[in-house]
Amino acid sequence: MLPPQLSTSQDRRQNHAWVTVGTKPNGKPDRRHVKRRTKDEAKERVDELLAQKQAGTVVRPGRAMTVEAWLTTYLDTVAPRRCDPSTIYDYRSKMRTWVYPEIGRVRLDQLTADHLDAVYTVMDRAGRAGSTVLKVHRILSRALEVAYRRGHMPRNPARMMDAPSFKAREIQPFREEEAVTVLDATEWRRNAARWAVGLALGLRQGEVLGLRWPYVDLEAKELRVWWQLHRRSFEHGCAGEPCGRRRAGNCPSRVLPLRSGEQIVDGGLILKEPKGKSKRTVPLPQELVDALRRHREIQELEQAMAGAAWLDHGFVFATATGGPISPEADWDEWKALLKAAGVRDARVHDGRHTAATILLALGVPIEVVQELLGHSDIRLTRGYSKVASAMARDATDRIGGALLRKRAAP
Template sequence: MTTPRDTPAPRRVRANGDGTVYQRKDSRWEAAGYVLAPGNTRKRIRVYGTTRKDALAKLTEKIAASNRGLPAPSAQGSLAAYLTYWLENVAVHHLRETTHTRYTACIDRYLIPGLGKKKLAKLSAKDVRTWLNQLRTTCQCCARGIDARRDQLRCCAAGQCCRKQLSPLTLAYVHSVLKSALEHAVREEEIPRNVARTVRTGAPRPRRFEPLTADEARQLLTTTQGHRLHALFELALHTGLRKGELLGLRWEDLDLDAGTAAIRRTLQRTSTGGLTTLPTKTRASERRIAVPARCLQSLKRHHEEQQRDRDAAGAEWQHNGYVFTTPQGRAIDPTNLTRTFTTLLRKAGLRRTRFHDLRHSTATLLLEQGVELVVIKELLGHAHIGVTATVYAHVRLRLQRQAIDTLGTVLDVPGNDESTRDNGDDPPLRGATVR
């Protein structure tokens, strides 16, 4: 007769598909099971833990993800290897060359040194958050050896750290590059989810711009009278075209009789092709705009002056069809145009501002004249009217203040002077934010 002590304990049987769990000779626990793999196939995976419960929990988590349709990651290489592959085989075909150059610099400078050694499949949100926090608080002179390459040491190499840290905008840009790369890894089923999307960096403080006032714009145009690029600056202030769009404009794009211009391309300097014509920034940027009569007259005079330059240059003239060229017919480098613009600002006695602020000046002045937001959106070539509304929210708020003050004057009770006083709450025109 057998006793209860002699009866072997019943063996716990796991259901079909739950995998197996057993203890290895090195005292660790191993769990194995089949999960969904890329290509709608199944493969056997193994996970490990210090206890049976740990190993079983890891296996259960992976089987549960597989049951939700998430394939097991197939990436075995490092994040650095994948980022290099992504830049050379994916991003290069979908990004503008200038954007690809910035992405490459961002990856080489920040991503690979900080996270490159991590396995792509094992990268976690905690890894990304820790790296971003370190990047946010690290002096770049120390981390990248900037001070060591200077002729005169003034930071870490001299024992006096300047605490030159990344701006919130740069930090957000680096984070967005990582999110873009990992998003493609998810689409290729290399990893089950994009861990960078779960990390929040906070909204960076937007950049500030200072558009020209109406008096400053008139003063600038007066100063450019007689300059060979007067028509360019006049067209920039009247239409809000971007610098590359102005320099990429060809005579074939202009219809001087109908008073229109077709914006089809932009001129930019790239690291590989030099001065190159590229598609417009977005599809909405490819547009046809109306050209004011004043600009049409300036363009006709500019065309006559260009013909005289062509006759003077003779065989050295390089015909390329651009509206704005050098005296030899070559395309104008955007950097040289910026230098010319800065010189004219100094000559006019105006504060220093960016060439791109001419575009903001156009939109601001149009809003002040009561032009509808949708018209400005089409003129500037914004993809969505929300962009226009956000960028120039400060102007709309000030115009609202003027409108309600006008209504207050109409509804004012005779003898009540308090309602017409300015309370000083009007938002300033300058120092507006751009998102």
């Protein structure tokens, strides 16, 4: 490697310096020109370049990109190789809302931890949840790490600060008697078995809605959780000639981004494989086998009534004409069910929490519960243990009160 070469000159009150910081990919010396108002400022910049050279962190030549320019490039070209299109859509939304207005015009080589703190402070003052602030930090941390490794910035400022902290949302499952009340309220509703499957097995919403008959074996008493039904946001397909419409869903050339193996079902609804270790086979108790048999008989009757209008996608839980049930319609049905049952309001996902805590309260080994729920990390499953312990204590107290109560003295 060529040794540093420095020279200075006075020209119209400007101080210049030239320093060789390494070798270009073509083998020629990478010689940088520094121009500052004073000699001291020029020397300071030269020292900075030499320090970067020593540490192996010399930034690429040319004017550094802004934060917004780099994040746009990162989310368009780098992140899609690792992330689901729906995840990228969420990342872009958070960057546009919180990051670009605050630090979007800051150059990467001038970005500091103080800039990131400013973003998080704005989010805190706006009342954003701590989990949302942490998510933005993780997006930025990863994007800036890639920028650093590619020579776009001398350091990653996200490394120089502690990640924002937040208090995890307390798990609030239904008690066993509440879950029974909810299931009782499904007796005369369409797709009643959908809620039995969700509450008993702890399947995610997308896993239940994406369940199809070829993956259900009632004779072997098991089902295979191999697909999830999700809604995917459309993207503009008019890059060459912008259509002028703000919403991509209204673009005449709209496109639905798909990853390998994904299938379009209807509109923006797609089938995709569960992430991580969530692809699994789940055993069915006899009660669920019986419920699914009854459900299939009703569906076959609906298919006969629909005739040619029947959409033969093979969904276990479908509309009256065989089409997929959207997550939004499923959510509305859940809310109506809770109201009919007279129990407290809750999210669809709280049904999954209920299954996990009841299984642990019944003494099912935590490793088995992890496998049934499709958790990639057993620490997620352990998060239910405290609630399950309280539920088990309540159950044993009730049993004790019923069976071991003191008899009145004769």
